[in-house]
Amino acid sequence: MFVTQSQYSLSSFLDVLLYASAAAVAAVGYYLCAQCWRAFGLRKSKRTKEEYQKVYNEIAGRLGEDYNYDDGSYGPILVRLAWHASGTYDKETGTGGSNGATMRFGPESGHGANAGLEIARNFLEPVKGKHIPEAKFPWITYADLWILGGVAAIQEMEGPTVPFRPGRQDRDSTFCPPDGRLPDASEGSQHLRHIFNRMGFNDQEIVALSGAHSLGRCHADRLGFEGPWTYTPAYVSNQYYNMLTVEMWKVRKWDGPRQFQGSTSQTLMMLPTDLALVEDENMRPWVEKYADDESLFFHDFSNVLLKLFELGVPFEEGTERWTFTPTKVQKS
Numbered sequence: 579m580f581v582t583q584s585q586y587s588l589s590s591f592l593d594v595l596l597y598a599s600a601a602a603v604a605a606v607g608y609y610l611c612a613q614c615w616r617a618f619g620l621r622k623s624k625r626t627k628e629e630y631q632k633v634y635n636e637i638a639g640r641l642g643e644d645y646n647y648d649d650g651s652y653g654p655i656l657v658r659l660a661w662h663a664s665g666t667y668d669k670e671t672g673t674g675g676s677n678g679a680t681m682r683f684g685p686e687s688g689h690g691a692n693a694g695l696e697i698a699r700n701f702l703e704p705v706k707g708k709h710i711p712e713a714k715f716p717w718i719t720y721a722d723l724w725i726l727g728g729v730a731a732i733q734e735m736e737g738p739t740v741p742f743r744p745g746r747q748d749r750d751s752t753f754c755p756p757d758g759r760l761p762d763a764s765e766g767s768q769h770l771r772h773i774f775n776r777m778g779f780n781d782q783e784i785v786a787l788s789g790a791h792s793l794g795r796c797h798a799d800r801l802g803f804e805g806p807w808t809y810t811p812a813y814v815s816n817q818y819y820n821m822l823t824v825e826m827w828k829v830r831k832w833d834g835p836r837q838f839q840g841s842t843s844q845t846l847m848m849l850p851t852d853l854a855l856v857e858d859e860n861m862r863p864w865v866e867k868y869a870d871d872e873s874l875f876f877h878d879f880s881n882v883l884l885k886l887f888e889l890g891v892p893f894e895e896g897t898e899r900w901t902f903t904p905t906k907v908q909k910s
């Protein structure tokens with residue numbers, strides 16, 4: 579059939595219109611899908627290990643920028659933040675734990691045990707930088723960021739490798755756990771069992787977790803206790819267990835809460851809950867093992883931190899645990 583020039587132009591015009599409409603529908607569809615994925619947090623599972631390694635590197639870099647804080651590092655307080663975010667877990671009800679990052683809100687931020695932790699939260703804030711336009715990693719949840727902060731701090735302070743699995747979501751203040759779920763340092767081993775069994779830890783794991791007190795110090799203006807546990811508070815080591823086994827500890831004479839002072843190492847301290855580990859006949863053998871063998875401690879410390887940091891987190895199926903390359907040389 580003969581087709582006139584004007585019929586031909588009309589048909590091409592209609593074709594172009596059809597293609598343009600299809601393209602517009604596809605674009606709108608794509609946009610709507612992307613919004614849904616974003617709204618339901620599904621995009622997070624798309625993030626790669628390399629992207630999380632960049633966040634790790636950012637935290638490590640920031641740790642290396644300021645040696646004037648405390649004993650030369652923000653590392654210890656980052657570890658304490660990750661532990662206090664996770665250590666509220668209750669296995670019976672499935673509540674608490676690191677999912678949610680609810681310590682951003684009262685009442686949890688005001689719980690006595692969390693005194694001073696705003697320093698760690700503020701230290702990590704610019705990494706996510708929700709309120710900073712040029713922030714590099716706004717996509718990471720606070721809940722993942724705080725745990726990654728703990729992982730990076732342990733590794734950068736020459737501790738063991740601690741695997742990390744992403745997938746924690748941020749939740750609102752209605753998910754804050756009740757006060758009283760974290761341990762009271764004035765108590766003994768039965769109290770430690772009461773608190774840590776609730777999370778699902780046994781005696782050996784309580785002793786291994788307590789080795790975190792090789793790091794950092796107590797601050798009189800936070801919980802009342804004062805002083806460091808070891809001579810090297812900015813490095814992970816088994817020195818805490820050595821001090822517990824070799825040193826003579828006597829009650830410190832002062833106005834503050836009951837704590838212990840080393841007879842030789844006058845400047846070092848122990849909390850009642852620290853000494854409970856050597857006074858308890860089931861826990862003491864683990865203190866001695868870790869004092870004798872630092873690599874055993876590193877091995878068990880890594881496993882128990884991994885368990886602590888994952889308590890109660892509803893990870894998406896198919897997500898993996900990753901290990902990040904430290905920016906500093908490690909002992910193991």
Ligand code: HEM
Nearest residue numbers: 654655657658661761763787790794795796797800801851
């Ligand atoms: C066993 C029961 C525990 C008790 C009673 C306890 C108690 C305390 C207290 C009173 C402080 C001093 C806080 C301050 O004044 O700034 C502290 C600091 C610290 N805790 Fe624990 N803790 C326990 C377990 C743990 C665990 C399981 C971890 C980590 C896995 C941990 C990591 C730390 C760190 C790294 C610091 C030093 C923080 C800094 O230097 O700012 N603690 N802890």
